[in-house]
Amino acid sequence: MAVTLADVAARAGVSSATVSRVLNGNYPVAGSTRERVQRAVAELDYVVNGQARALAAATSxxxxxxxxxxxDPFFGLIASALQAEVGVGAAEPGGKLTVVCNTGGSPEAELTYLTLLERQRAAGVVLTGGAVDSPAHSEAVTARLARLAASGTRIVLCGRPPLTLPGDSGPLTTLAFDNHGGARRLTEHLLSLGHRRIGYVTGPAERSTTGHRLAGHRAALEGHGMGPGTEAGADADQLIVHGGYDRDAGFDATLELLRRDLGVTAIVAANDTVALGVCAALRDRGLSIPGDVSVAGFDDLPFSADASPALTTVRIPLQEAGARAGRLVMGRITPPPGGVATITTELMVRGSTAPPATGRS
Amino acid sequence: MAVTLADVAARAGVSSATVSRVLNGNYPVAGSTRERVQRAVAELDYVVNGQARALAAATSxxxxxxxxxxxDPFFGLIASALQAEVGVGAAEPGGKLTVVCNTGGSPEAELTYLTLLERQRAAGVVLTGGAVDSPAHSEAVTARLARLAASGTRIVLCGRPPLTLPGDSGPLTTLAFDNHGGARRLTEHLLSLGHRRIGYVTGPAERSTTGHRLAGHRAALEGHGMGPGTEAGADADQLIVHGGYDRDAGFDATLELLRRDLGVTAIVAANDTVALGVCAALRDRGLSIPGDVSVAGFDDLPFSADASPALTTVRIPLQEAGARAGRLVMGRITPPPGGVATITTELMVRGSTAPPATGRS
DNA sequence: AGGCGTACAGCAAGCGCTTTCTTTCTGCTT
DNA sequence: AAGCAGAAAGAAAGCGCTTGCTGTACGCCT
Incomplete structure (x- = not known):
């Protein structure tokens, strides 16, 4: 049915081995022969069978x-930048197809996809987003990754905590986002504006990023003598509401926070999408931003700068990270020393944060 | 290196044919044998080689x-819903991996990816987003699709104009978005509010959706006696600024529109992302929304409902469309009669549109 | 002029699986 | 008791490609 190498070979009057060599260009072929083969390829509209090639050459x-x-644009931005690197001139040798696997945050889906990728003998795998903080799951993932790595698949973690394979030398190649530092600077910014009652809407409890960002927030508070042990931090836990990484979680959590009536003058959201929900809830309750309550997010997604008011947030250079992950997984650049590189984050102060109306300092 | 069928067979004391049959479950195997094989599979952590299977079984x-x-969340939403269908229990037989190909709107990239997918003998291909309106490109795409279709690849167009393959029976399976109707109703809404000077920021000139939406807009104007031939529509073309599908295009186009000083009281954006730029530009010039200028978008992306003011827009049920495209490409549902189904759009009136301040009616 | 290195091109052996065809056995029928 | 259907398992032929090895010319050396 489809045109095969043999068809091309017959047409060009050569053996299929020669055609293969012309196509792959890694073996000397006489100019005239090469030309004849190329003409046959063009005339027959030959397209190589990727699976057969992969099987024979043990590549993918x-x-x-x-x-x-x-x-979610957070992942979209990473994926898009990554693909631009991985598929560069995808027609050229070396250009790969990007399989985007949507886990929906489910550990089972994650494992399933890793199996599927192993089945396809993927050339590389990039894991993005916070890991699920569960020893059992972490172990299962590690086992899968170890097998993938053993079979030559390149593995890159992007925005995940470093991971070390058993019996391996050093951790996997990792691009770690500085969630802790970013969150700390963000809360310090609010503190320096004069806020003392700062609400915090977390991400999903089980994700590693949630913990890291929250820890940064707490570190800032402690730096200002507002740690959990202090008088000022007595009801610190009350100021924290657990949510998720979507807009509705932010909305609900904010209503809950307001219900607690703690006199918050600022709310830090786990990320920009959550901040969207936070803002919606505040407006729903007739509160103005930043007049009544300041709001801050995390990630600096594209829509955040154009929001009204523009959202104060922490910028993660997602596209750079994605591109770098792409280059790493393609082996085009060498991994950072120690395998782990930290992607720095930057505080973006915008209109959604301002000094509190009534200085409680 | 990797565990093969033969290894499993040896361990279970059967032939590799039997192992294959146990794995695929499409042939009678005695219970005891089956069990023995399954144990061997588990013990060896066997994972089938997808390329070998694909090669032998002529599947993908x-x-x-x-x-x-x-x-862009527009595509993200489609892709995510699509993948949920396609990969259902991806471990189960029939579950597929989704290769997301980011063309960046480039016709060359589109063709390249189609070739790559042909090379991989993809089981299905879904083309989303407006097509590039160019006879040459359209012809090239059609040729590629014809070959894919001939080799058994299922093809689905989602949000693209229908396409008929040469010498084929009827058009390709298509989910067409009602861009025209949506745009018409949107502009009618503005007209009914009393707006008469309505600016329009288009999408990229070469995309089919751009034309369809603009045509809907014009149809609404004509319905109100404001067609290009009429007095009221004398400078209709001046009110239209050509842009693109990103935020910056909306920003720049709006500045251009304001520079023309046509007294617009409303601006329709090609989509919600563009509307973001439109709003930013208006604010930049000190204009309030909708006080000074009403703004409307298209697509109803997630952030639009939470914008401030909430964006009036036209909702396209992207997730439904994506899910349906997924089911179609998997052959789980039968194509609509005639091959083409129209996805209806819905006007979402929100806070960003209001009657003009000074009725010019 | 004989021999040898070199440059091409072909042969053929797989890569790891599926699947058709065949064989082997068991259990029935007549 | 002979024969046969049917179930279960094996043998082996590919799927379309890559690649190590083996030819076969040619041009060059001494």
Whole structure:
């Protein structure tokens, strides 16, 4: 049915081995022969069978990238930049297809996709987004990754905590986001504006990023003598509401926070999407931003700068990270010393944060 | 290196044919044998080699989806819903991997990816987003699709104009978005509010959706006696600024529109992302929304409802469309009669549109 | 002029699986 | 008791490609 190498060979009057060599260009072929073969290829519209090639050459044209949610620009930005690197001139030798695997944050889906990618003998796998903080799951993932790595699949963690494979030398190649530092600077910014009652809406409890950002927030508070042990931090836990990484979680959590009536003058959201929900809830309750309550997010997604008011947030250079992950997984650049590189974050102060109306300092 | 069928067979004391049959479950195997094989599979952590299987069985575990920009939630939503269908219990037989191909709107990239997918003998291909309106490109795409279709690849167009393959029976399976009707109703809404000077920021000139939406807009104007031939529509073309599908295009186009000083009381944006830029530009010039100028978008992306003011827009049920495209490409549902189904759009009136301050009616 | 290195091109052996065809056995029928 | 259907398992032929090895010319050396 489809045109095969043999068809091309017959047409060009050579053996299929020669055609293969012309196509792959890694073996001397006489100019005239090469030309004849190329003409035959063009005339027959020959397209190589990727699976047969992969089987014979023990290679793969697939790179997998695991994301929690493709519809979320956070992952979209990473994936898009990554693909631009991985698929560079995808027609050229070396250009790979990107398999985007939407785990929906589910550990089972994550494992399933890793198996599927192993089945396809993927050339590389990039894991993005915070890991699920569960020893059992972490162990299962590690086991899968170890097998993948053993079979030559390149593995890159992007925005995940470093991971060390058993019996391996050093941790996996990792691009770690500085969630802790970013969150700390963000809360310090609010403190320096004069806020003392700062609400915090967390991400999903089980994700590692949630913990890291919250820890940064707490570190800032402690730096100002507002740690859990102090008088000022007596009801610190009350100021924290657990949520998730979507807009509705932010909305609900904010209503809950307001219900607690703690006199918050600022709310830090786990990320920009959550901040969207926080703002919606505040407006729903007739509160102005930043007049009544300041709001801050995390990630600096594209829509955040254009929000009204523009959202104060912490910028993660997602596109750079994605591009770098792409280059790493393709082996085009060497991993950072020690395997782990930290992607720095930057505080973006915008209109959604201002000094509190009534200085409680 | 990797565990093969033969290894499993040896361990279970059967032939590799039997192991294959146990794995695929499409042939009678005695219970005891089956059990023995399954134990061997588990003990050896056997994972089938997808390429070998694909080669032998002439099948594929890949479904490609072409998008203009993964980072754009418009495509993200489609892709995510699609993948949920396609990969259902991806471990189960029939579950496919989704290859997301980011064309960046480039016709060349589109063709390249189609070739790559053909090379991988993809089981299905979904093309999303407006097509590039160019006879040459359209012809090239059609040729590629014809070959894919001939080799058994299922093809689905989602949000693209229908396409008929040469010498084929009827058009390709298509989910067409009602861009025209949506745009018409949107502009009618503005007209009914009393707006008469309505600016329009288009999408990229070469995309089919751009034309369809603009045509809907014009149809509404004509319905109100404001067609290009009429007095009221004398400078209709001046009110239209050509842009693109990103935020910056909306920003720049709006500045251009304001520079023309046509007294616009409302601006329709090609989509919600563009509307973001439109709003930013208006604010930049000290204009309030909707006090000074009403703004409307298209698509109803998640952030639009939470914008301030909430954006009036036209909702496209992207997730439904994506899910349906997924089911179609998997052959789980039968194509609509005639091959083409229209996805209806819905006007979402929100806070960003209001009657003009000074009725010019 | 004989021999040898070199540059091409072909042969053929797989890569790891699926699947057709065949064989082997068991259990029935007549 | 002979024969046969049917179930279960094996043998082996590919799927379309890559690649190590083996030819076969040619041009060059001494």
């Amino acid at each position: 044209d697939l790179v997998g990238v695991l994301v929690n949610d493709v519809a | 575990d890949l479904v490609g989806v072409l998008v203009n920009d993964v980072a």
